[in-house]
Amino acid sequence: MVTVKYFANLKQMAGKEEDQFDINEGTTLEQLSDLIKQSVPQLGDMVREKKVMISLNYDVVPLDTVVKDGDEIALLPPFSGGI
Amino acid sequence: MSTALESKVRIQREDFSVTDEIEFMKKSSRNIGGITTFLGTGRETNKGENISELNFEHYPQMAEKKLGEIREKAIKDFGLIDMSIIHRIGHIEIGDNIVLIIACGEHRQETFKACEWAIAELKRTTPIWKRETTSKGEVWVQATP
Numbered sequence: 001m002v003t004v005k006y007f008a009n010l011k012q013m014a015g016k017e018e019d020q021f022d023i024n025e026g027t028t029l030e031q032l033s034d035l036i037k038q039s040v041p042q043l044g045d046m047v048r049e050k051k052v053m054i055s056l057n058y059d060v061v062p063l064d065t066v067v068k069d070g071d072e073i074a075l076l077p078p079f080s081g082g083i
Numbered sequence: 084m085s086t087a088l089e090s091k092v093r094i095q096r097e098d099f100s101v102t103d104e105i106e107f108m109k110k111s112s113r114n115i116g117g118i119t120t121f122l123g124t125g126r127e128t129n130k131g132e133n134i135s136e137l138n139f140e141h142y143p144q145m146a147e148k149k150l151g152e153i154r155e156k157a158i159k160d161f162g163l164i165d166m167s168i169i170h171r172i173g174h175i176e177i178g179d180n181i182v183l184i185i186a187c188g189e190h191r192q193e194t195f196k197a198c199e200w201a202i203a204e205l206k207r208t209t210p211i212w213k214r215e216t217t218s219k220g221e222v223w224v225q226a227t228p
Contacts, residue, residue, distance in 0.1 A: 008140055008212035058144055058145040074210075079207070079208070079210055080206075081139065081170060081182070081205055081213065082202055
């Protein structure tokens with residue numbers, strides 16, 4: 001099982017802070033986006049269209065990255081910290 | 084007011100004292116000869132819209148990790164003696180402190196360069212998001228230069 005967290009406007013779109021998904025061995029983030037799409041259709045599409053960044057265990061990674069049980073994934077809209 | 088100066092990379096709801104933070108950093112080394120600070124504060128307008136308040140949200144653990152990486156890279160690449168980075172989250176009033184970067188070096192040149200690099204890198208790599216409240220409602224701010 002992996003956890004997918006949503007932040008800022010994406011959290012508002014999802015109406016929740018996170019989802020948890022059971023995955024098969026060798027699942028990539030691109031394939032995980034299908035599961036995300038089943039939960040929050042708009043966000044699954046945004047991942048596929050690369051409109052959001054994705055982090056895996058606190059580092060931004062590409063969509064072909066393989067995930068494993070216990071991983072923490074997050075969908076990250078453009079950052080706007082600082083001023 | 085927070086006086087928790089135990090860490091040189093912090094994300095916190097409480098305000099900070101610029102003076103206290105500088106004094107804390109001066110204790111890093113007796114060889115510090117130049118200190119440059121960047122202080123970001125809440126401004127009243129953005130793209131012609133009046134802002135009544137700001138809210139910042141972050142991704143815990145990842146945001147702290149990225150700030151730590153910025154600090155370490157700044158110290159290494161610019162030859163600093165030390166650096167601290169503090170960012171507030173939650174509700175921020177206009178005029179309030181938001182972010183503070185303190186770059187300490189033997190001489191001034193490296194501290195100016197490191198400070199400018201660090202705030203740009205923070206905006207580029209650190210998962211923190213700003214929500215502005217305007218007369219039109221609440222708006223999540225997209226990345227700004």
